[in-house]
Amino acid sequence: MQNKASWDWEPGSRVIADTRDCSGGAEWIEEPYVSPDGERVAAVACVGEAQFTLCANGQPWENVFDKIWYPRFSPDGRLTAIVQSDGEWTLAVDDAPWEQTFAYLWGTRFSRDGSIIAASIQQDGEYGLAVDGEPWEGLFENATDFALSDDGSAGAASVQVKSLGQADIATFQQGVYSIAVNGEAWDAVFVNAWNPSFDAAGKRVAAALRHSLYEYGVAVDGVPWKSRFGSVWEPVFNPATGEVNAPGRVQGKWGLAVDDQMAWPARYAQLWHVAFTPDGKTTAAIVAPEFGSFTVAVNDRPWEATFPVVTDLALAKNGRAACLGSDCNKNFAICVDGRTWSGRYDMAWTPVFSDDGANVAVLVEKQGKRTVVLNDKVYREWFDTAFPPVFSPDGGKVLIRGISGGKFMRIVVTPDAFHA
């Protein structure tokens, strides 16, 4: 991950590049992506019939490919894209394609610090993960739900370990799915195995299961819990305690199970998107205390503020929580610690906390223009497009990354640039 302290935090605005420029003479340029530090803007550029490259700050890559998609900056600032030449796919990182190519490649993933890059691959009809260009030794008939540990040291996926005939419902119900970690499947097979998730150290893996068409559960490192549920959502590890948390449905209501015991009684019409603070002391989730009414529950205590839809739960290190509430994808509100901000927007992105948890900033959109809201105060300038805000390490400044009239601007502001 880039060291945020080394970024330019001097208040002011700089035009980084004109996104319309590409010295290669592009026929068209696709939607822009920006680096975490706001120093680079990149887009796929078509430079001829079936000829594509990436253009960053107006400079095209030297390599030209038959196809490019999914350009993304890694957390450490490297520019990646999925590329195809002569029918073979691979990942290009800062203009350098991985040596090994595949029949298909997709789903780029990064370790938390960006030092490790992985992608899902298919080769000769077999599926797995490639990490920094090296595919798993063991590939599978099918693989989905790929995951990479925070430190990038391990990858996992839901994998099919037995073949199925046409409409082979009997074999399916005996179980043909498992979880593979670094290319090696668990011994146990299940009717379904979904959503593998790593612990903080990247050593343990939990997954959601279907034991039969009717019994759902959770397994940790291949060992199923004793508990059975009417349904489950994805399990996650508490980063401090290592406990596995999973929403489970019991007699039509959802609760939160922790290490095979129901910790939050099943009383919710819905419960999902479980999140933790790094110290593990605060557990939060999006919940529906009753049908049609959603909010956030922190340590099993729901906020009073409710919305028809709640998304984008975010937790600060100090335990503060924020989410988006909307009226079915309209009139987006930002709700922080149960208090709803005054502004309403046509669209909003995941709230971002400063490291100390004191400030919250959110990218919002209204009437086709985007800007950043800080603690319910709106930045004065609205952009044609913009990207989620970033706080300085001390939380006292906000990096705004926006594009207007084709010009990508990197703006560092203090809180006084925002107004109610």
Place this chain on the structure above:
Amino acid sequence: MGIEQRRIDDAGLARGMAALTPEKIAKTFQALIAGECGARLRTYVETCMRCGMCGPACHYFLSHDGDPSYAPVGKVSETMWKLLKADGKVDPRVIGDCAQIAYTECNLCRRCMHYCPLGIDTAYIISVVRRLCHKLGVTPMYIQDTAHSHSATLNQMWVKDDEWTDSLQWQEDEARSEFPDLRIPLEMEGADFMYSVIAPEPKFRTQLIYQAAAIFHTAGCNWTMPGTPGWDNSNMAMFSGDAEIMGRVERYHFETAQRLRVKRIVMGECGHAFRAVYDVGNRWLGWKMHPVPVVHSIEFFWELLDQGKIRMASKYPGPVTIHDPCNVIRGRGLMDKLREVVNHICDGVVEMSPNREHNLCCCAGGGVINCGPPFKNVRIVGNKAKADQLKATGVQTCIAPCHNCHGGLEDIIHHYKLGMKLKFLGDIIYEHMEKPGAV
């Protein structure tokens, strides 16, 4: 003729029945009634006057010369009433019969609801029967396989993750020979809408993706398609009775749209998918309405034409007739917009009779066509009434903006030798629109 005279061999039903015991049936039924059924079922059961007015509403009843065993009330009598009367204490053969009736002799089309003096929703009752059959493992093999596919891949046709995006990129390549700068934007955050389709499109109807991309490109739409599972809006688990997998599919669909920060989801020409997304799956997940607005292609094409974003260079030579898909007409009320679109793009319309919310079902929907070859003839014989209706229009082309309807109507057009062509709206718009960007 009762169900016992028309039993059909199906490996899924046979396998399921063989594993049942009367005790398991009773226990499962009693738990279902106590745990999942409330006032709605009781009200329907207690208020039905047995008047039989639902009979002529059903295409199976009409197609079998008024055989009362095909009347909605007859089917309820042979299933839910029989189960309630016995408190679930029935033998496995009864469950097999219930399954055959519920999965293959009722399309859940809700036409009979319009003819019932009390508005009883027979489709709901039959859905509860299907839920029971699912819980007992007595489901037709092919629809069960489809539900399995939904659980493993989040789409109904075992389409693997790479096959999805590869198909889109292939269609983008194909379309660029006609529109050199056309894109099928993948994973583009903040687009106006996410376009979602059903799995048969990437599997074997890829030209529909091409056509949609050409229309959106010509209209200057700001759109995207997801590069991840969650792209398939269909949901046969809803019809197999597997509510849990239904919910899982719909969660991914909506959360994919939410992740992409689109304003709405535009759906291809499919009816049952609209029902799953707009009405059923969303509510099982706890939302009162859809968390992201969903717009069926009928409505979206209407917008594009109304706003002049698409202009027709010519009209499709008519006259044509219009098939009203149950789930977007009775379920959403798009009958006027459908007619406005068809009249705009076609040269003359001959209406079927009856039509609009009283139109007869295609007999494929409700998961019936997904029960596969063993029941194909049930659909075809069971929809002679639709064939008669089509024939009476005297036209050569039928427009049906629904995948399942195409499947069902193709079979009866072929079987009854109607000699008609079937079209999606997108077929005609693509073929006859002005294409200023085309080479």
